[in-house]
Amino acid sequence: MTQLTLPGFESPRPVIPEHHLFYAVMPDPDTAARIAGMKGWLRSEMNVKARLLGTERFHITLHSLGNFVRVPEVFVARACAAAAAVRVPPFGVTLDQISSFKGQPGHRPLVLTGSTGTEALADFQQELGKALRAANLRISSARFKAHLTLLYDEGRVEQRAIEPITWTVSELVLIDSWLGKTHYDVKGRWPLKGRSPSV
Known part of the structure; x- marks a missing residue:
C-alpha cells in the first residue's frame, strides 16, 4: 500500500555530511614524488592494480574533528587558534612498512x-x-596509528618491509576534505617551531 503525504508534511530528507575536518602532516613534494614512484613496484612485486592517490592527498592524519554538512567558520577559527598554540620543533618521520588496513570490503586501504x-x-x-x-x-x-594511505583496493596484502622513506615534518595543516569528491581545502598551515630538547 502506497503511503501518501500531504503538502507541507513531507518526510524530511536525511542530512548527509559533505565535509570531514582533520589535522595532518604531509610529505614534502620530493618525498611525495618518491612515494608516487612506488606504483611500478606495487604492480610488479605485489600485483596491486588500483591507482595511487594523487600526491596532493598524501598525508598522515593526527586528529579528526568530525564530519559536517557545512563547516562553521567559528569552529574553524577555534581549531586554528588551538593549532597555533602548539610549540614543537621540526622532526623526522620514517615509514618502512607496507600493509593493508581492514576498511570496507572491496575498499581496503x-x-x-x-x-x-x-x-x-x-x-x-x-x-x-x-x-x-x-x-x-x-x-x-x-589509539593513534601513524599511517599514510597510498590507495584503496579490493585485495589485502600482508605486512612487509620496504626501503625506508624519511622526511622532515616542518608544518601542521588543517584540511577540509569534501566527502566523496576527492577534493581537499587547506584551512590553515602552521610552521613547526620551538626549542629542541637538546638545545
Whole structure:
C-alpha cells in the first residue's frame, strides 16, 4: 500500500555530511614524488592494480574533528587558534612498512607505516591533542596509528618491509576534505617551531 503525504508534511530528507575536518602532516613534494614512484613496484612485486592517490592527498592524519554538512567558520577559527598554540620543533618521520588496513570490503586501504621512526610524530600528536582539549574541541579517543594511505583496493596484502622513506615534518595543516569528491581545502598551515630538547 502506497503511503501518501500531504503538502507541507513531507518526510524530511536525511542530512548527509559533505565535509570531514582533520589535522595532518604531509610529505614534502620530493618525498611525495618518491612515494608516487612506488606504483611500478606495487604492480610488479605485489600485483596491486588500483591507482595511487594523487600526491596532493598524501598525508598522515593526527586528529579528526568530525564530519559536517557545512563547516562553521567559528569552529574553524577555534581549531586554528588551538593549532597555533602548539610549540614543537621540526622532526623526522620514517615509514618502512607496507600493509593493508581492514576498511570496507572491496575498499581496503593500502598504507605505509613505520616499525620505528614515528615516535616523534606520536609525541606531536599527543601535544596537539592537549591543545585541542584545552580549547574544548572534541577529538577521537582511538589509539593513534601513524599511517599514510597510498590507495584503496579490493585485495589485502600482508605486512612487509620496504626501503625506508624519511622526511622532515616542518608544518601542521588543517584540511577540509569534501566527502566523496576527492577534493581537499587547506584551512590553515602552521610552521613547526620551538626549542629542541637538546638545545
